[in-house]
Amino acid sequence: MSIDYIFTAVFDPDQGPVLQYQFPRTGHYDFRFLAEVMLPDRIHERNEDWLQFFLHFHEDLQSFSLFPSVTKAIKGPDGSKVYHVLNVIHTKREQLAKRNGTLSAMAICTSFPHVQVLKPLLDSAWKRFDASPSSLTLEHVFKELCSYDFNSFTLDVSLNSSVILTLNDFHRYINSESQSQKSLMRTASHSRSFHSSDKKIPPTKVLLSSSTYGKPGTITCEVPTVFLPECVGEYDISNLIQTFINSSLPLSKYTSSLPIDEAHTNPIIVLINSLLLQKRVLFLTSKLPAHVLTSYVLSASALASGASGLLQGYLNMTFPYVDLSNVDELLKLPGYIAGAMNPTFQYHQDWWDLLCDLDNCIIHVSPELTKKNMSFRNLELIASVPYNQLSSINKLKEHTEQQLISDLQKMLIHRNKELLVRWRIRSYLLSFIRKAVSYEYMFLESSPLNPHIEKYKVEGFGWFWPDRTSGVNELSLMAGKFEEWRKTKSYENYCHRMANTDISVALYMDVSYHLDRLRLQAVSSAEAARIYLALEQYIQTDEDITYLLSLCPLHEGGLTIISYGLYHISTIVREKVVKLLEKVSRHKYGQIFFSCLSEVDKLMYASIKSYLE
Structure with a gap:
């Protein structure tokens, strides 16, 4: 691993935050703007603190900035390289010093995405520098830090x-x-x-x-x-959800303008929808340490991605810490995820769409949202889908917003809550994407989210409903959300990745669609046979198997849904399922998934395989 830069900053009683030293020293780039971020608001109230933030290098301008290119922030490639910065801050109480103390900070800048793990090294580097503060000491510290090669572990x-x-x-x-x-x-x-x-x-x-x-x-x-894209730093999605899931309802004040179900939307659904549609989401505290604030912001970015890089493009609009000096640049962006420690932000409701008050554990929706363009339509976009209008939705209620909240509340008391919460968020957003595919194909006649549909060898894609009327009704209710999401960078990024996928089975069939049909629908033996035969035929490469396993988490039964085919009425189907499981068992991860099957399933597998041999 290479540390690209190291900086120190101090608070000067006469000038305010000042960049003290940097190494390597270069006249090409101006880093003086970093001092304000390295010494955050209210830092004098704590003896020490730390935070993580990002630097964007703009190749066209040959300059660094805290913000990406404004015109490319939401849509299109940004044209900038993102660097990760870890910053530690120390306060010394000295009676003889001006203002009775000194504030100092040290930061390292690197392309290594897990920069937060370097804090023990940075703490040690700070102690060495503080013992003899000089540009020469900083140079020695920089070279010592560069001697570690963390990238070799990746x-x-x-x-x-x-x-x-x-x-x-x-x-x-x-x-x-x-x-x-x-x-x-x-x-x-x-x-x-x-x-x-x-x-x-x-x-x-x-x-x-x-x-x-x-x-x-x-x-x-x-x-x-x-490394999972969009998931960096000390993020904790379960803690973020636990903070707000039982708080007051942010849309309840709008009951006169919204249907009762939408006005009673859980704050977590409001947060997820706001992140998904790339609204302006601000986390605010005047009591918590800076590193706690930045953890919440980075957790929100990971949450928006599906806790797994399923949706991408959020780090370019994520700013773990901003202050009043950054407001003008921040407001140029159509959407952001940011953290602040100055109470002034709370009173400027035109600066944010959603305010997550960490001190009081309350989410506020800006009244300014009702004044924009289509008035209360903006509130409906971040509210729950009114599923009570759909008569048959209970048959597939697992993927409704209400069921998501119920599941999350149960998972938050589980020993392994963070892993379970991440999987649940991923599956929820995956269902949203699949419904968006169905929406595009039904109403727009094609779907950039899945450009391979016309070439599918196996019928069926997107989401499924008990009947066509149910599908049309639900997609109509969600049309506003889909159309708003289609304007975002995460949508564009997902379309690009799907168009260039190297997963061969994805060119022939919608694996996720057919696995969920086996899980959630009472399919006929003929339909089940068609699915199992197609899976065995088109899952050929290691990456195909990896994709299959990514849709079969162990805590939800793993390969059990595949092993059901071992008991199919058709001898041909049973033999094909054995061949499919045999491929999986030879896979580098599949061998573990295979070993997790029940003993009965393994015996049936061995019996059929023995007969084939």
């Missing part, structure tokens, strides 16, 4: 592989003790790259212990080996 795997590795609890199913011991023994002097071809499930984190400045064993960093 797995070079696909997005679906990352989803499998980070959102499944393999420790329940494999003897992880020996693997964890091996992973925890990695050191800086013996680092190596992990190869995705390894047959064992690779560790998602390694513990790095190393000596620093001649003091052995004093520094340890827990380094992630897997």
Whole structure:
């Protein structure tokens, strides 16, 4: 890993925040604007704090900025490279000093996305610099930090592989003790790259212990080996949801203009819809430390992505900390996810669409939303879908917003709540995308979200309903949300990725659609046979199997939905399912999923396979 820059800043009683030193020193770029961010509001109230934020390098302008290109912030490629900055702040109480103390900060800038794990190293670097503050000391500290190569631990795997590795609890199913011991023994002097071809499930984190400045064993960093797009920093989605899920209803004041069900929308649904439609979402606190604030902001960005990089483009509109000096640039953006510590933001309701008050655990909807363009239509877009208008929706209620809230409330008391919450958010947003595919194809006659439909060898795609009327009714109710989402960068990004997918089975059939039909519908034996035969025929490559496994989380039964085919009435279907499971069992991750099948399923598999041989 390479640290690109290191900075220090101080608070000057006469000038305010000032950038003190930087290394490497270069006259090409002006970093003086960093001082305001490195010394956040109200920092003098705490002895120490830390925060994470982003820097955007604009290649066309050859300059750094806290903000992406305004014209490209929501749609289109940004043309800028994102750097991750970790900043530690220290307050010293000194009676003889001006204002009775000093404020200082040190920050490192790197392209390494898991910069938060470097905090122990940065704390050590700060102590060394503080003992002898000078540009020469900073240079020595910079070179020491650059001696670590964290990138060598990163797995070079696909997005679906990352989803499998980070959102499944393999420790329940494999003897992880020996693997964890091996992973925890990695050191800086013996680092190596992990190869995705390894047959064992690779560790998602390694513990790095190393000596620093001649003091052995004093520094340890827990380094992630897997990267999920949009999911960076110390994010905790379950904590974000727990903070607001039982708070007052943000749309209740608009009962005179909204149907009762929409006015009573849970605050989490309001937050998810606002993030999905890329509204201006501001997190505000005047009591919590800066690192807690930035954790909430980064958690919101991860939440918007489906907790797994399912939707992308949010980091370009995420600003973990902003102050009043950034307001003009912030307001140029059509949407953002930001954090602030100055109470002034609360009183400027035209600066935000959604205000997440962390001190009082309340979400506020800006009255200014009702004054824009189509008035209360803006409120309807972030409210719940009025499912009470659909007579047959209860048959598929698992994917309604009300059921999502009910599931989340149960998961929040579970021991493994963060993993379960992430999976649930991912499945909810995946159902939204699939309904959007159905909407586009039904009303627009084609879907950029899935441009391969016309070439499908197996009929069926998107979402499914008990009958066509039910589908038309639900999609009509959701039309406003779909049309608003179609204007966003996350929509454009998803369309681009689908058009360029390297998953061959996705060119022939909608695997997610057919798996859910097996799970949720009482399909006929003929229909089940058609699905199982198609899965065996078109799932051929390792990446196809990886994609299949990413749709079959272990805590929801894993490959059980496939093993049902072992009991099909047709001998041909049973034999094809055995062949499909055999392919999966040879896969680097599939072997674990296969081992998690019930003993009865394994016996049936072995019996049919023995007969075939």
